[in-house]
Amino acid sequence: MSDFKLGSFYPISEKYSKRVAYFSMEYAIHQPLKIYSGGLGFLAGSHLRSAYELSQNLVGIGILWKFGYYDQIRNQDQTMKADWSEKHYRFLQDTGIRYTIKIHEADVWVKVLYLAPEVFKTAPLFLLSTDLPENDYVSQTITHRLYDANEATKVAQYILLGVGGAKLLDLLNFDAAVYHLNEAHGLPAAFYLYQKLGTKEAVTEKLVFTTHTPEEAGNEKHSIYLCEKMTYFCGLSLDQVRALTGIQGDQFDHSLVALRFARLANGVSQLHGRVASEMWSHYPGTCKIISITNAQNWTYWADKQLYRYFNQGEDYLMDDRKYYLKKRAFELVADQTGKIFDPKVLTIVWARRFAGYKRADLLLQDEQRFLKLIENTCYPVQIIFAGKPYPMDYAAIGTFDRLVNESKKYKNVAVVVGYELTLSKRLKQAADIWLNNPRVPREASGTSGMTAAMNGAVNFSTHDGWIPEFINHGHNGFVVPPADYQHMQTHQQDEYDLNKLYEILEGQILPTYYDEYDTWRQILKNAMRDVRYQFDSNRMTHEYYELLY
Missing domain, CATH: 3.40.50.2000 (Glycogen Phosphorylase B;)
Structure with a gap:
């Protein structure tokens, strides 16, 4: 013994x-x-x-x-x-x-x-x-x-x-x-x-x-x-x-x-x-x-430099830090895909487990609008996809492979492999927009956006999981206004969400990022502040003792 x-x-x-x-x-x-x-x-x-x-x-x-x-x-x-x-x-x-x-x-x-x-x-x-x-x-x-x-x-x-x-x-x-x-x-x-x-x-x-x-x-x-x-x-x-x-x-x-x-x-x-x-x-x-709402450990996930400059009110140092974090993360993208991304360009990241209801390829469902988004020279964007499907979920693997093949057509769209803790943190640092578009109400919580906000990314999501408790639209993130999903068929829900995603992206997010960066920075700061205590897992584990145990 x-x-x-x-x-x-x-x-x-x-x-x-x-x-x-x-x-x-x-x-x-x-x-x-x-x-x-x-x-x-x-x-x-x-x-x-x-x-x-x-x-x-x-x-x-x-x-x-x-x-x-x-x-x-x-x-x-x-x-x-x-x-x-x-x-x-x-x-x-x-x-x-x-x-x-x-x-x-x-x-x-x-x-x-x-x-x-x-x-x-x-x-x-x-x-x-x-x-x-x-x-x-x-x-x-x-x-x-x-x-x-x-x-x-x-x-x-x-x-x-x-x-x-x-x-x-x-x-x-x-x-x-x-x-x-x-x-x-x-x-x-x-x-x-x-x-x-x-x-x-x-x-x-x-x-x-x-x-x-x-x-x-x-x-x-x-x-x-x-x-x-x-x-x-x-x-x-x-x-x-x-x-x-x-x-x-x-x-x-x-x-x-x-x-x-x-x-x-x-x-x-x-x-x-x-x-x-x-x-x-x-x-x-x-x-x-x-x-008891899920949360993530701030000590492990947050970029402390970003928070230090935020707490000191040093806006330009914050900008500089975010620029550096993006540049460093883009090294990984270049290494895997041979594509060199620009830290000055608004970067959208969709990264999490690949599952049908999470709709990784939703933006691509309207080819013309996707092309218009990708080829916009006035408001340029870069998009990164990552995530691990269940190894026997062939539909999800098919979606992943479709994105890989689509990304070959564009210099500003990349799909990276090996989505584990380290890559997850790097991609959150790379993101200006952390895109999350599950079919409502199928995401129980979804925590990736919490750690994204801890690294200077702004959440853009459908109205599901933890998001209703966090996002104040236009103040600390962006959210698709919920429709009467219960009375919609799946294709109607997808169509509605897709239209709203493009409307908000083209009408609000891109103009704010490029034309009103001070406002953008304030949204980012609000998100960093709001996520800090409410969605730190110290709050969650305390609640488990108080409410469940």
């Missing part, structure tokens, strides 16, 4: 002394630790950083993905290629802890690695791995790829996170008062706790849940028989599971059951909290859903 002791990892604030275990499939903490895919991970990474800054009694539980999510590289024709290469981390500590859990009714060995708080200034993080010689090859592959496409492997990953994480807490004698599931992936922890504590009420007392998906279809469901076969329910019979969860059909809805097991849940923006409450209200036995 290992002699690893968690002990007191840093002085705990009295205000945040309640013991919390935070379960997440992914964490975007720092570029060298590649165990994240997108927004869920960016949120979890900021959460752990703020828990550290506020001295909270919280530990993170995650999985050490041997091949990460995937490396985004290019084919010969510049289109996207997904590549998986083994990752090595000398900064993680092998705790020596080894134990078994049941997956598919067989013993699977788990080893535990530890990210100590001082490495990246985070709350302690434990990462589980089944990549051990004691396991057969299939069991080893459980921790190979984040969000594996194979359904049985995916269910096994959930069991590892939930049951493996809960069992680890027992081995560490970390008696958590709260088990916080960041999305429903860690739900098997509830069945482990049920076997341990004996009643559903005792589990409910400890369990809270954050839901991130504002539509039923986006919440994962798997065959209840597959889940049983995989030992998801920790040895409970199907009859017991049905009685406990209220699931009567063949499909096991992870989010619904999480809402039935949890004491309290939260949506990740004010709008999403309302949408989620409405969405789940017709299911009996679900818990209350409150709103």
